[in-house]
Amino acid sequence: MSRRDLIDPELRPILDALLEAMPGGFNAVPDIVQRRAAVDAMNSGVELPDNPNVAKEDRTIPGPDGEPDLTVRIYRPVNAEGTVPGIFYIHGGGMIMGSVQGEDATATLLCDQIGAVVVSVEYRLSPEHPHPAPVEDCYAGLVWMAKNAGELGFDPDRLAIYGASAGGGLTIATALIARDRGGPALTFMMPIYPMIDDTNTSASSEEIADIGVWDRAGNIEAWGWYLGGKPADQYAAPTRAQDLTGLPPAFIDVGTVDLFRDEDIAFAQRLMAAGVPTELHVHPGSYHAGENLAPDSALARRIWAGRLDALRRALA
Template identity: 80%
Template sequence: MSRRDLIDPECRVPLDALLEVMPGGFNAIPDIVQRRTAVEGMLGAIEVPDNPNVAKEDRTVPGPAGEPDITVRIYRPVGASGTLPGVYYIHGGGMILGSVEGEDPNATMICDQVGAVVVSVEYRLAPEHPHPAPVEDCYAGLVWMAKNAAELGVDPHRLAIYGASAGGGLTIGTALLARDRGGPALSFMMPIYPMIDDRNETPSSHEITDIGIWDRAGNVEAWAWYLGGKQADQYAAPARAVDLSGLPPAFIDVGTVDLFRDEDIAFAQRLMQTGVPTDLHVNPGSYHAAETFAPEAALSRRIWAARIDRLKRALA
């Protein structure tokens, strides 16, 4: 049986449509600039109506010491008064793709449905800016958000960090930096199918070779670009972290047809063994980012409902 046969039927429809127009998926485009253009074009073609319940503002804030400033997009529920919980949002894209704009619909939805101030960070991408530039940008943005909590109307005691795929790996890497540097106190983290292990040794990293969304060859390539020829540390590849104590309570979800399945399950188990309260959701039939490609599928709605519910409870 092909791994493709295990995909949820509703979620498979848009994936098959994508592969018809782009055989091999995005990773089949060798030039990274052209690949980014293709991804942005596809995301831009998805019409998402403006949400009148959410106000947005882009702002330039200090980057890491000695490095360029970074851009953040701030989302706030319209008409909300008083202090709200905060969600620091890190976009995905394998450390080489993605943008704040591309994940604007998801950040908007979290702001609206959770009732939180969301700050989404535009970090530098590899291969032009290999590790540690992306995670240091993410950490700088988090420090800015925490320092400016009063102005943002954010309760610093109800601050969560969220990211999917590369954003999930950066979520954990940023949380590790915050722990090790005595930085902002995080009350919760939600790394979604996080990209956390550069070694590519798990069974699932060998199984997922022809799904068309983040297959093995593309993951190996992305890690090589991200690391820039250097050895990975725990902030680049959190699966390498020896000590997971002191991290915030976590929610991790991943699909059974996702290359990151086994590294994410193993990481969640280690969090539990360390005593970190951890929700682990393994979604049968879900491939990498299926809920983004097939948002109307029943499986996708269940995935998002579980995330939103858990964020609400964590930040109550």
């Protein structure tokens, strides 16, 4: 039996269509500029109607000390009553791709369904800007959001951080920095199938080599670009963190046919051992970001129901 045979039947057709249009998947495009353009073209091809319940605003904010300013997109629930919670949002893309616009639909969904102010950060990408530029941008955005809670209209005592894939790794790394630098305080973190281990030595890293969505070779390449030839620290690869105490309660989910499966399960176990309240979901048949490629599948509906329920409970 091949790994592809383990994929949920509803998630196979869209993956087959993707691979037919782009043999080998996105990571088969060798030039990073062309690869980004291919991803952007796919995202721009999905036209979604404006959500009348969500107001959006792009704003320029200060970056890390001595570094360029950042762009953030602010999402506010239109009909919110009273002070609402906040969610700091970090997009995915392997530290080398992705954008605020590319994940606009997900950030809008969180704002609408949770009734939260969401701030999504446009951090610098590798290889042009290797570690620590991306995570320092994320931390600067989080600091700005927390400092401006009053103007943004959310409760700073109910502030969560959310991200998937590379955004999940940056979510944990940013939470580690916030812990180590004395704030901002975080109520909750939701790293979704996070990219956290630069060693690529787990069993699932070896297994997931030809699914077509974020396979082993692409992951190794991305880590090389992100680290820029330097050794990883805990803020680059959170699996290297020796001390996980003091991190906010966590929710992690990952699929059984995801390259990050084993590193994420092991990290969740370490969080639990460190006394961090942690909820872990492992979804049979789901490949990396499968719920986004097949959003109408029963599996995707189950995945999103679990995430939204956890956020509501954490930010109530």
